[in-house]
Amino acid sequence: MNMHTKTKFATLSASTINGTDVVNSAGENLGNIEDIMIDFNAGRIAYAVLSFGGFLGLGEKYFAVPMEAMMLDTENERVIFDVDKDRLKNAPGFNKDNWPQTPNQEWYDTVYSYYDIVPYWRS
Numbered sequence: 001m002n003m004h005t006k007t008k009f010a011t012l013s014a015s016t017i018n019g020t021d022v023v024n025s026a027g028e029n030l031g032n033i034e035d036i037m038i039d040f041n042a043g044r045i046a047y048a049v050l051s052f053g054g055f056l057g058l059g060e061k062y063f064a065v066p067m068e069a070m071m072l073d074t075e076n077e078r079v080i081f082d083v084d085k086d087r088l089k090n091a092p093g094f095n096k097d098n099w100p101q102t103p104n105q106e107w108y109d110t111v112y113s114y115y116d117i118v119p120y121w122r123s
Contacts, residue, residue, distance in 0.1 A: 021078040022050055044120050063093040066117040
């Protein structure tokens with residue numbers, strides 16, 4: 001069974017998702033999911049934290065990626081994020097030692113619009 005398409009239910013624990021490999025549709029490694037950030041008041045996942053680049057943790061950059069931009073590939077136990085590596089390199093990101101403390105509405109809007117995703121708070 002190929003799970004490259006979104007299914008109605010795909011419930012996973014946060015600890016299961018953390019560390020999951022992320023590839024694009026060409027099969028290129030984009031990094032892995034470091035964490036997920038929850039919008040507690042809305043009861044939604046605000047974004048996944050994707051680590052990309054670097055070597056042995058040095059030079060790594062973190063990216064906030066809307067969950068709606070990714071698909072679960074259960075057959076290969078990975079996440080597919082259909083973005084070109086060059087586009088990802090230019091995406092809004094942050095340093096692994098300097099996570100956004102309290103992102104504001106403008107920051108969230110920038111992240112979601114970069115990946116052409118309508119934010120859940122606007123749908």
